[in-house]
Amino acid sequence: MSESLDQSLFLLGCSHQVADLSAREKISLPSSSIDEFYNGLGKIQGIEEYLLLNTCNRTEIYAASKSNLSRNLIIQYLSKFRNLDPAFLSRYSYQRSNHEVVSHLFEVASGIDSQMVGETEILGQVKKAYSDACKRNISGKMLNRLFQKGFQAAKWARTHTGISRGQVNLGNVLCELARRIFGKVANCRLLVLGAGEVAENTMEAFKSRGSQAITVTGRTFDWCPLSRNKPSELAEKFGGFALSFNQYKDSLHLFDVILTSTTSGQSMIGVEDIKRAMKKRPAKPLFLIDASVPRNIEEDVASIDNVFLYNMDDISEIANENLKSRMSEVERCRGALAQRAQKLWDQMTQQKEIS
Amino acid sequence: MSVNDTRELLWLAGGLYGLAFAIGLLKTFKINWTPFRESPLAAISLGFILHTRALYLRGLDVHGCPLGNTLERIQFILWSLILAFLILRLLWRLDLLGSFCAGLSFCAGWLSLVFPQLDSNYWLSENYEKLFSNPWIELHASIAIFSYGLFSLLTIVCAMYLVQRKALLSRKFNKLSSFLPPIQELEVAAMRLLTVGVLFLTISIIVGGMHWTRHPELVSQAKLSVTLILWIGYLMVFILYKTGKLYGSKFSKTSITLYLVTIGSLALVNTRTKESNTTPPPVITIPEYSTDE
Numbered sequence: 001m002s003e004s005l006d007q008s009l010f011l012l013g014c015s016h017q018v019a020d021l022s023a024r025e026k027i028s029l030p031s032s033s034i035d036e037f038y039n040g041l042g043k044i045q046g047i048e049e050y051l052l053l054n055t056c057n058r059t060e061i062y063a064a065s066k067s068n069l070s071r072n073l074i075i076q077y078l079s080k081f082r083n084l085d086p087a088f089l090s091r092y093s094y095q096r097s098n099h100e101v102v103s104h105l106f107e108v109a110s111g112i113d114s115q116m117v118g119e120t121e122i123l124g125q126v127k128k129a130y131s132d133a134c135k136r137n138i139s140g141k142m143l144n145r146l147f148q149k150g151f152q153a154a155k156w157a158r159t160h161t162g163i164s165r166g167q168v169n170l171g172n173v174l175c176e177l178a179r180r181i182f183g184k185v186a187n188c189r190l191l192v193l194g195a196g197e198v199a200e201n202t203m204e205a206f207k208s209r210g211s212q213a214i215t216v217t218g219r220t221f222d223w224c225p226l227s228r229n230k231p232s233e234l235a236e237k238f239g240g241f242a243l244s245f246n247q248y249k250d251s252l253h254l255f256d257v258i259l260t261s262t263t264s265g266q267s268m269i270g271v272e273d274i275k276r277a278m279k280k281r282p283a284k285p286l287f288l289i290d291a292s293v294p295r296n297i298e299e300d301v302a303s304i305d306n307v308f309l310y311n312m313d314d315i316s317e318i319a320n321e322n323l324k325s326r327m328s329e330v331e332r333c334r335g336a337l338a339q340r341a342q343k344l345w346d347q348m349t350q351q352k353e354i355s
Numbered sequence: 356m357s358v359n360d361t362r363e364l365l366w367l368a369g370g371l372y373g374l375a376f377a378i379g380l381l382k383t384f385k386i387n388w389t390p391f392r393e394s395p396l397a398a399i400s401l402g403f404i405l406h407t408r409a410l411y412l413r414g415l416d417v418h419g420c421p422l423g424n425t426l427e428r429i430q431f432i433l434w435s436l437i438l439a440f441l442i443l444r445l446l447w448r449l450d451l452l453g454s455f456c457a458g459l460s461f462c463a464g465w466l467s468l469v470f471p472q473l474d475s476n477y478w479l480s481e482n483y484e485k486l487f488s489n490p491w492i493e494l495h496a497s498i499a500i501f502s503y504g505l506f507s508l509l510t511i512v513c514a515m516y517l518v519q520r521k522a523l524l525s526r527k528f529n530k531l532s533s534f535l536p537p538i539q540e541l542e543v544a545a546m547r548l549l550t551v552g553v554l555f556l557t558i559s560i561i562v563g564g565m566h567w568t569r570h571p572e573l574v575s576q577a578k579l580s581v582t583l584i585l586w587i588g589y590l591m592v593f594i595l596y597k598t599g600k601l602y603g604s605k606f607s608k609t610s611i612t613l614y615l616v617t618i619g620s621l622a623l624v625n626t627r628t629k630e631s632n633t634t635p636p637p638v639i640t641i642p643e644y645s646t647d648e
Contacts, residue, residue: 177523179537180519180522180523180528180532180537180538181523181537181538181539182537182538182539183536183537183539183540279599282599282600282602283542283546283596283599283602283603284539285538285539285542285603302524305602305603305604305605306602306603306604308523308524310526314526317526318526318528
């Protein structure tokens with residue numbers, strides 16, 4: 001009895017915790033081969049229920065069986081499928097069994113095992129993997145219970161602990177600041193001067209929150225519909241507008257959030273420009289972000305009432321503070337999830353003994 | 356505990372506001388027990404009902420709007436503050452504003468009850484005549500006090516604006532600032548409160564002025580000056596905001612300063628009343644209450 005219980009749940013996985021990017025790339029399954037992988041996995045002797053969680057940072061195989069299940073068969077199957085040396089796979093993967101699987105899934109679904117602690121995307125990915133397994137009829141009584149309880153545990157962790165508190169992505173930090181200033185980010189009008197990773201990140205974050213008024217301008221931008229310079233490309237990519245570079249100073253008052261991200265090395269927005277803009281929108285705050293090094297916005301504009309100026313150091317500091325705050329909650333969350341996992345495992349084994 | 360005793364009802368109402376404030380604080384700091392969910396609003400609402408009954412009973416005692424001593428004036432302002440909050444709450448879910456209002460009402464309400472000398476039984480004196488013999492003066496006084504309630508709420512919103520602004524400028528976001536509304540919404544709310552407050556104060560001034568033109572001898576020069584200065588002050592803030600000359604932190608600081616002056620002027624009026632050993636007058640331009648008409 002104890003032997004069979006010992007083999008009830010098994011997990012073979014690879015994630016950022018044990019493997020670097022190049023190793024993860026080798027182990028990860030291309031989406032085109034998922035069907036084939038599942039077909040072969042189902043033929044392994046003793047395996048009754050199984051599920052594959054395959055994301056950019058993680059490849060995990062969950063398996064359940066009432067009889068003896070040889071872990072080696074699963075490891076061999078994956079290494080053969082991906083043409084990997086078994087020693088390589090052993091080095092860059094981890095194995096869990098029984099209540100460890102429950103604990104691991106709870107941690108993964110709640111986001112505390114993610115590279116960006118507390119991120120919420122992973123829960124959607126786990127749900128998608130489970131839904132896919134249900135459609136294929138390969139998830140049974142044990143995995144159904146495990147994953148449904150995993151979703152509940154993830155929800156509990158996000159509600160009752162601070163693991164998702166504060167934003168840690170730069171674009172999301174800017175959106176959070178914009179929300180504190182203006183309320184709905186969707187109603188904010190964003191002007192981006194220049195291009196770059198921060199600019200793209202910000203536009204993506206604003207766009208994902210429903211912002212419809214994204215405008216891009218840049219020194220290399222030429223007002224010509226055929227030009228494919230970076231700012232106009234960005235505007236097109238995020239469904240925004242392109243603004244001629246020589247017009248932006250006269251249009252500052254039309255925007256709520258202005259981000260500069262250029263390598264010009266000179267001041268592009270001065271105190272007088274902002275004073276002029278604020279005269280046209282006195283009671284409306286203005287949020288300025290200087291993501292350039294050297295800076296593009298004169299520091300003195302911060303002294304103007306209703307103007308909030310942030311530079312990259314400020315944004316990074318907030319992101320780091322939020323991350324620290326999340327990290328301080330991880331241990332508390334892990335302990336609580338372990339208790340819930342143990343309780344679920346006890347229930348699962350008791351039911352099994354009764355049946 | 357008697358539901359027919361004004362002071363006991365006021366103690367109870369203050370206690371309920373205090374309870375709402377305490378629960379609101381616990382909620383702010385993420386102590387979220389399920390029974391806490393709507394209890395601050397329920398406590399404020401119940402407190403408001405008891406508060407209303409207390410003022411109604413006192414109104415029956417004095418045969419008019421109860422504005423005859425310091426306790427009554429403070430309680431009427433707090434009642435107006437809670438009323439304004441409850442009206443706003445219908446349009447705008449702002450639990451933290453409710454906590455602030457409840458906290459202020461609890462502190463000021465209980466403080467006014469702790470000192471019995473603030474609650475003289477002037478209506479029991481032998482030569483007591485009806486507090487407001489003229490209903491227009493009663494209307495003037497009650498509207499003026501209601502506008503003070505709105506200005507109290509305006510002050511709270513301005514304080515919230517300054518806290519949020521400080522957090523944004525210092526890049527330090529504590530738990531309190533995390534629960535405050537966005538800075539732009541606070542400014543819009545402050546403007547709306549100022550508009551409604553100025554409107555009510557203006558109506559009050561007009562109604563009081565009509566009486567003053569007939570009986571100028573009944574209104575002291577000091578009270579008239581203070582009232583007009585406050586009215587002009589709030590009106591100027593309103594005009595300067597509308598013309599884009601006063602906004603943001605300066606608008607908030609000016610509004611708070613003006614409110615402190617308003618509260619200070621109440622004390623001035625009280626002191627004067629005490630010295631003259633006459634029935635204490637209500638705030639703003641209310642003349643001596645017994646007009647021999």
